[in-house]
Amino acid sequence: xxxxxxxxxxxxxxxxxxxxxxxxxxxxxxxxxxxxxxxxxxxxxxxxxxxxxxxxxxxxxxxxxxxxxxxxxxxxxxxxxxxxxxxxxxxxxxxxxxxxxxxxxxxxxxxxxxxxxxxxxxxxxxxxxxxxxxxxxxxxxxxxxxxxxxxxxxxxxxxxxxxxxxxxxxxxxxxxxxxxxxxxxxxxxxxxxxxxxxxxxxxxxxxxxxxxxxxxxxxxxxxxxxxxxxxxxxxxxxxxxxxxxxxxxxxxxxxxxxxxxxxxxxxxxxxxxxxxxx
Amino acid sequence: xxxxxxxxxxxxxxxxxxxxxxxxxxxxxxxxxxxxxxxxxxxxxxxxxxxxxxxxxxxxxxxxxxxxxxxxxxxxxxxxxxxxxxxxxxxxxxxxxxxxxxxxxxxxxxxxxxxxxxxxxxxxxxxxxxxxxxxxxxxxxxxxxxxxxxxxxxxxxxxxxxxxxxxxxxxxxxxxxxxxxxxxxxxxxxxxxxxxxxxxxxxxxxxxxxxxxxxxxxxxxxxxxxxxxxxxxxxxxxxxxxxxxxxxxxxxxxxxxxxxxxxxxxxxxxxxxxxxxx
Numbered sequence: 307x308x309x310x311x312x313x314x315x316x317x318x319x320x321x322x323x324x325x326x327x328x329x330x331x332x333x334x335x336x337x338x339x340x341x342x343x344x345x346x347x348x349x350x351x352x353x354x355x356x357x358x359x360x361x362x363x364x365x366x367x368x369x370x371x372x373x374x375x376x377x378x379x380x381x382x383x384x385x386x387x388x389x390x391x392x393x394x395x396x397x398x399x400x401x402x403x404x405x406x407x408x409x410x411x412x413x414x415x416x417x418x419x420x421x422x423x424x425x426x427x428x429x430x431x432x433x434x435x436x437x438x439x440x441x442x443x444x445x446x447x448x449x450x451x452x453x454x455x456x457x458x459x460x461x462x463x464x465x466x467x468x469x470x471x472x473x474x475x476x477x478x479x480x481x482x483x484x485x486x487x488x489x490x491x492x493x494x495x496x497x498x499x500x501x502x503x504x505x506x507x508x509x510x511x512x513x514x515x516x517x518x519x520x521x522x523x524x525x526x527x528x529x530x531x532x533x534x535x536x537x538x539x540x541x542x543x544x545x546x547x548x549x550x551x552x553x554x555x556x557x558x559x560x561x562x563x564x565x566x567x568x569x570x571x572x573x574x575x576x577x578x579x580x581x582x583x584x
Numbered sequence: 585x586x587x588x589x590x591x592x593x594x595x596x597x598x599x600x601x602x603x604x605x606x607x608x609x610x611x612x613x614x615x616x617x618x619x620x621x622x623x624x625x626x627x628x629x630x631x632x633x634x635x636x637x638x639x640x641x642x643x644x645x646x647x648x649x650x651x652x653x654x655x656x657x658x659x660x661x662x663x664x665x666x667x668x669x670x671x672x673x674x675x676x677x678x679x680x681x682x683x684x685x686x687x688x689x690x691x692x693x694x695x696x697x698x699x700x701x702x703x704x705x706x707x708x709x710x711x712x713x714x715x716x717x718x719x720x721x722x723x724x725x726x727x728x729x730x731x732x733x734x735x736x737x738x739x740x741x742x743x744x745x746x747x748x749x750x751x752x753x754x755x756x757x758x759x760x761x762x763x764x765x766x767x768x769x770x771x772x773x774x775x776x777x778x779x780x781x782x783x784x785x786x787x788x789x790x791x792x793x794x795x796x797x798x799x800x801x802x803x804x805x806x807x808x809x810x811x812x813x814x815x816x817x818x819x820x821x822x823x824x825x826x827x828x829x830x831x832x833x834x835x836x837x838x839x840x841x842x843x844x845x846x847x848x849x850x851x852x853x854x855x856x857x858x859x860x861x862x
Contacts, residue, residue: 327696367736367738398605408738444733450613457614460687
């Protein structure tokens with residue numbers, strides 16, 4: 307059971323952690339967040355996530371009210387207070403209580419802890435299906451809280467019997483709604499889009515792990531390359547390495563999770579298992 | 585002084601009107617809103633605003649928890665409770681408290697009242713300046729709470745000594761960040777964009793008022809038409825008819841508010857002054 311969040315620097319019981327309705331997240335969807343896993347009380351790859359969080363804030367013109375060392379202390383305090391070995395941590399920062407309903411003021415900073423439910427095992431065993439959708443995320447390099455399109459399309463996804471979205475910008479592949487996309491080409495090169503995407507922390511780890519075993523390219527990928535892919539997968543902090551076996555009506559390779567996908571998933575789990583915060 | 589908001593059907597003191605941090609507006613910027621003025625205790629053009637609000641909800645897959653007649657009653661109750669003759673009313677509805685941080689559940693509905701501060705008189709006397717920006721708003725026909733780009737660019741606007749944004753989609757004019765755009769061409773036609781914009785209620789009224797005095801076209805407008813405009817203005821519930829005298833470095837007409845702009849502003853104020861809710 308999660309008993310506490312941290313609201314503006316103070317441990318706060320979950321039911322009491324609330325924001326007044328004049329907050330700019332509520333009025334204007336204006337805020338950033340980040341999310342990472344905790345394993346054996348260790349926040350995974352914390353330095354990378356904090357880099358991104360502080361960077362998102364700066365790019366939106368917001369100033370995080372605590373330094374990184376204090377943020378780390380607050381995160382550790384929350385992990386200790388809730389007492390869960392494994393969990394997810396969500397950092398959220400909003401534009402604050404705006405008198406004019408538009409101009410950011412002192413941000414509200416919330417550190418939440420969630421019980422972590424991994425995706426169902428069948429998704430790793432059988433692989434998942436993507437629905438392609440022409441959409442360029444707004445300010446993609448910033449981990450903003452804007453998920454209008456992703457959430458709005460969830461019923462459509464279900465109706466199409468697909469699991470996640472694959473955004474493309476007029477035929478140029480970008481990313482899934484909460485994950486990065488990788489494809490293994492028929493000539494054996496692992497490719498992932500590099501432009502107008504969120505640079506995932508898991509994506510970064512996978513690029514490093516893959517570099518030892520396969521040629522890797524970060525470059526523009528066209529939707530027209532999909533029929534020629536041998537394997538494909540998504541990466542994210544919650545999914546790790548998630549095999550993709552179909553995009554719209556197009557099966558990937560032989561329609562089953564591929565060997566490279568499986569190998570990278572294994573290497574990533576080993577990395578996570580061996581992780582110790584420095 | 586505004587003492588009350590209405591939170592999920594109940595009059596609630598402003599300082600106590602808050603949402604738990606698991607609300608989807610805070611976690612995912614997922615919500616809609618609308619805003620209209622109250623004059624002499626009368627909500628202006630309420631039927632139009634409620635049409636749009638319920639339509640925005642439907643398009644995002646959200647269900648407003650009260651019928652229109654009950655919504656109208658709650659709005660009137662709030663206006664009576666706060667006792668202000670003139671004000672602004674903001675309706676906000678979010679995706680609710682999502683257990684999985686992603687899937688909308690029972691929405692939270694907030695009715696807020698704000699003291700209405702009209703734009704400064706000099707803006708109407710001298711006209712305002714726009715900064716053009718290449719941006720297509722996401723789900724433009726829905727009045728969602730997503731104002732990431734508009735808010736992020738406020739410091740840039742100030743640095744450029746401009747007052748508002750003019751969004752264009754690769755050279756095709758759309759709208760300002762919180763207003764619709766109109767231009768009077770050199771051959772005397774009043775033009776306003778018709779595609780991928782929010783259909784403003786003030787825009788609708790101006791189209792009706794203008795139809796009696798000038799040829800009107802709702803059509804695609806190119807940025808390349810700006811040098812040939814004789815007049816330009818923005819419309820919104822807070823601005824009414826706001827003259828535009830410059831876009832980037834390009835003066836509009838002779839660089840002063842135009843006669844048609846002035847006339848339409850006057851007609852709109854007369855309409856507002858004579859408004860009685862039916």
